[in-house]
Amino acid sequence: MKTAGNHTVTAETRMSEAVSDNPFLLLLLEHLGIGLPLQEKSLGQVAVENGIGIELFLTFVRLYGDLNHSVDIQFTGEEVPSIIRYLQNSHRYYSDEVYPGIMETIDRMNLSGSSGETMMTEKFFREYLSEVRNHFNYEEQTVFPYIVHLHEKVSGRQMSGESPDYSVSEYREHHDDIEEKLDDLRNLLIEYLPLKEGIQMRRMLLFKLYELEHDLRIHSRVEDHILIPLVASMEARLKESE
Amino acid sequence: MRTQTNIVVAEPSGLIFSGLVTVTGNSGRGITLIRAESAVEIQRIVTMREVEAVIVNPALITGNVRVIQGIRNSSPGTKVVALVYAFFDENLLSLFDARISITDSPERILAAIAGDRSGSVSNDNGHMSASLSEREIEVLKLLASGMATKEIAEALHISTNTVITHRKNLSAKTGIRSVSGLAVYAVVKKYITPGSISH
Numbered sequence: 001m002k003t004a005g006n007h008t009v010t011a012e013t014r015m016s017e018a019v020s021d022n023p024f025l026l027l028l029l030e031h032l033g034i035g036l037p038l039q040e041k042s043l044g045q046v047a048v049e050n051g052i053g054i055e056l057f058l059t060f061v062r063l064y065g066d067l068n069h070s071v072d073i074q075f076t077g078e079e080v081p082s083i084i085r086y087l088q089n090s091h092r093y094y095s096d097e098v099y100p101g102i103m104e105t106i107d108r109m110n111l112s113g114s115s116g117e118t119m120m121t122e123k124f125f126r127e128y129l130s131e132v133r134n135h136f137n138y139e140e141q142t143v144f145p146y147i148v149h150l151h152e153k154v155s156g157r158q159m160s161g162e163s164p165d166y167s168v169s170e171y172r173e174h175h176d177d178i179e180e181k182l183d184d185l186r187n188l189l190i191e192y193l194p195l196k197e198g199i200q201m202r203r204m205l206l207f208k209l210y211e212l213e214h215d216l217r218i219h220s221r222v223e224d225h226i227l228i229p230l231v232a233s234m235e236a237r238l239k240e241s242e
Numbered sequence: 243m244r245t246q247t248n249i250v251v252a253e254p255s256g257l258i259f260s261g262l263v264t265v266t267g268n269s270g271r272g273i274t275l276i277r278a279e280s281a282v283e284i285q286r287i288v289t290m291r292e293v294e295a296v297i298v299n300p301a302l303i304t305g306n307v308r309v310i311q312g313i314r315n316s317s318p319g320t321k322v323v324a325l326v327y328a329f330f331d332e333n334l335l336s337l338f339d340a341r342i343s344i345t346d347s348p349e350r351i352l353a354a355i356a357g358d359r360s361g362s363v364s365n366d367n368g369h370m371s372a373s374l375s376e377r378e379i380e381v382l383k384l385l386a387s388g389m390a391t392k393e394i395a396e397a398l399h400i401s402t403n404t405v406i407t408h409r410k411n412l413s414a415k416t417g418i419r420s421v422s423g424l425a426v427y428a429v430v431k432k433y434i435t436p437g438s439i440s441h
Contacts, residue, residue: 117426183419
């Protein structure tokens with residue numbers, strides 16, 4: 001049994017050990033654009049080689065190990081590019097891989113015996129997808145460009161140019177709860193839907209949903225507990241200097 | 243295993259309270275009755291102690307039905323039981339988990355307030371699985387057909403707040419929060435047909 005539980009990881013912990021303990025870290029690496037093999041590198045080395053602040057990287061790893069890990073570090077603002085990269089790559093992972101996979105499983109259920117209930121499930125998931133796409137589009141087209149612009153301004157790399165008329169408080173309000181429908185789908189599949197397909201198909205779908213939920217929860221934590229406070233502090237700094 | 247069961251009673255009549263004390267005292271189930279004088283006091287007790295059930299005379303909360311939601315929020319496992327011996331609007335009574343009447347047998351009263359939680363059992367997902375009241379089913383059907391809260395209130399001649407309470411109860415009982423999820427539920431349970439859902 002390995003001992004490197006993700007809540008006790010430090011900069012010296014071997015990255016490969018941490019991944020063996022918690023395979024979900026493979027997703028973290030992917031979202032940050034870090035490839036395998038990991039060789040004998042420590043977490044600290046992996047962070048430095050990939051231009052990610054070690055405090056941020058450790059926070060990510062700990063969040064993957066424990067969703068309730070409290071984020072209590074002071075960010076400098078230099079973390080912005082890594083966080084945006086993480087969020088954009090995870091959007092891509094959901095849109096290009098996870099959602100099509102779930103849709104395919106639902107389609108196979110339809111093929112194996114369509115019923116009013118299966119069609120409703122498909123419709124329900126399609127509705128969810130369109131909401132999620134809107135949410136992602138809003139972040140990609142409005143929120144992220146604003147944050148990048150703000151970061152450049154704060155770090156003195158761009159003094160001119162009008163700031164987009166926007167503030168992080170708007171993002172907070174817009175931050176829809178896209179987890180609600182996913183919970184509903186899970187509850188419907190486990191408790192209520194009398195689908196005609198075998199138990200395997202439902203298990204496959206549920207496992208896919210669990211995988212998605214897990215990563216989405218971390219995604220929301222990163223947005224709520226890291227990105228939003230960071231942006232709020234950059235906004236405050238900019239206001240002070242103006 | 244818990245050996246003592248706390249039950250809060252909000253009932254202005256001393257005579258009826260004494261009757262409850264006798265029924266529960268004779269049951270040998272280790273039931274302790276705690277008398278509450280007001281909604282605030284109920285809230286305070288359920289926050290501080292583990293309470294199996296709250297028995298409320300609906301007359302005490304007619305102007306303030308939010309009390310029920312308050313109890314559920316503070317103490318999700320606590321059953322809220324109406325003690326009925328006068329006429330009350332069905333909308334009000336449907337907000338309770340169960341109801342007892344002064345003409346009920348001691349067994350029926352005990353089953354409703356302690357031990358037998360057949361009406362509402364908390365499951366692993368944390369929501370209460372309970373059969374829906376007729377009014378809740380009516381609200382569910384209209385909600386699933388695409389009607390907004392205000393439209394449902396008008397159709398059923400009830401206030402929008404009552405519709406919202408029914409909606410919350412529906413989610414608490416089914417574990418499904420979104421309207422489209424509730425629509426799927428309504429089809430599965432055959433309350434509506436897929437064709438009756440507006441697009």
